[in-house]
Amino acid sequence: GSVVGSPAVTNASGIATITSWTLGNTAGANSLQASATGLTAVNFTATGTAGPATQMAVNAGDGQSATVGTAVAVDPAVLVRDAFNNPVAGVSVTFAVTGGGGAVVGSPAVTNASGIATITSWTLGNTAGANSLQASATGLTAVNFTATGTAGAATQLAFTVQPSNTVAGAAITPAIQVTARDAFGNTATGFAQNVQLTIGDNPPGNGALDGTTTVAPVAGVATFSAVDIDEAGTGYTLVADRQGGPPITTATSAPFNITVGAATQMTISAGDGQSATVGTAVATDPSVLVRDGANNPVAGVSVTFAVTGGGGAVVPTTAILTNASGIATVTSWTLGAAPGANTLQATSGAITPVNFTATGTVGPATQMTISAGDGQMAAAGSVVTAPAVLVRDALNNPIEGVSVTFTVTAGDGSISPASPAIVQTNASGVASLTTWTLGITPGPNTVRATSAGLSAVDITATGT
Secondary structure, eight states: OEEESOSOOOOTTSOOOOSEEEOOSSSEEEEEEEOOTTSOOEEEEEEEOOOSOOEEEEEEOOSEEEETTSBOSSOOEEEEEOTTSOBOOSOEEEEEEEESSOEEESOSEEOOTTSEEEOSEEEOOSSSEEEEEEEEOTTSOOEEEEEEEEOOOOOEEEEEEOOOOEETTSOOSSOEEEEEEOTTSOBOTTOOSOEEEEEOSSOSSSOOEEEOOEEOOBTTEEEEOSEEESSOEEEEOEEEEESSSSOOBOEEOOOEEEEOOOEEEEEEEEOOSEEEETTSBOSSOOEEEEEETTSOBOSSOEEEEEEEESSOEEEOOSOEEOOTTSEEEOSEEEOOSSSEEEEEEEEETTEEEEEEEEEEEOOOOOEEEEEEOTTEEEOTTOEEOOOEEEEEOTTOOBOSSOEEEEEEEESSOEEESOSSEEEEOOTTSEEEOSEEEOOSSSEEEEEEEEOTTSOOEEEEEEEO
16 A cells, blocks of 8 residues: 655644555555654554455356256356455356356355355256356456357167168168267267168068168268168168167158169060960960069060061060069960971060060861872782872871871772771871782772871772
8 A cells, every 4th residue: 555644743732644544455454654763663554345346257167068958067156356356245146048058056146255156056958069158247247158068878869861762772862861869869979889770660562771781970970871772662661770789769760762773674474485286376475574673573664575486476566565563465476387486575675685485386187188199000919109198287287196097998909007007197297008009800999098087088099
């Protein structure tokens, strides 16, 4: 402090008085001494008290971090002082949350002898991130505290990027993301256990989830950029779960669809390798199955069938659309008139064609005609050309293995084998006697050829 009016001279009453004594700026004890030559000094004391509050500052608890929904470790406190920085007791300070949610306990708080006002607790809000608190007192500039709320331990998983409708066998895009969250829904950035995807219960088909189905999260987020489902279906869901570790609430995605891709392959569905009588339709109508790259049947694909060998005909000759099962079927395939190999080809755009084969077999015998030995003339009792007949079906194809009976019916000649002779037709449909000897009496000679179900044939010769 300081004095004014020193030295002072005693008056008629022996009193010496200074003009003023101004105390120092620091609250507490002050002392003043009066001295005069030859006299014992006199000491004065005075106590300096804090002036009115003029300033407030953070004393403790600013810039902390704590788990969301919990109290910070250090209770926020302010220091209130006068103009000379002396702490001021008894000042009422109000603490109020100004950001981030949360709550305070113990507001308003009154400054103690040290000028400090402290609340009981500051509990942060439930959302991770910035929190703010303000301390205010009448006539003073407010003071602000900040704190950061950090996510708690993971308690649940959530799809933050849902799976979208995708073509079968193709990677689901955009990449699926599964986020670990705490009890308040904040991203649990410290979660580091692998997350695994599986297809949900009651899938619409037998599709399998392929690709990288287990992923390590980064800052609590697992990104699945290489997963696909190989079978088309409507209403698939995926389930996300942690792989190992304590239980956590799993997540189920929103429904999504896997669609059929473009047709890339065609295979025989039915009707290959059959046999049928020439000139008739095969029993099983040929059909093809058209599929995409993931083997899903593709509907609505145009397929054209055309005969490529053996004659015959296919109905229709125009394009046929595959049905919901990816199958295109002809109405009929009639084989050609000649026995043997028949071929049919199915084509569809740039897809590799498919070929069917069928074997045409001869029909039942319907006709028998003379092949050799008729109308000869030779000396009675001589050997002439052996009679032969040709057995054919309705389309004139020779038939092997038909039994033909040869009988001498006029002229008393003889045949070999002996009459009646049963001979089988050969591969050319011909049944032939070994010999025919005319009768010894000049005149007509006849050998009759018969076969069940066929008109008889008479082979004649004249003996001279």
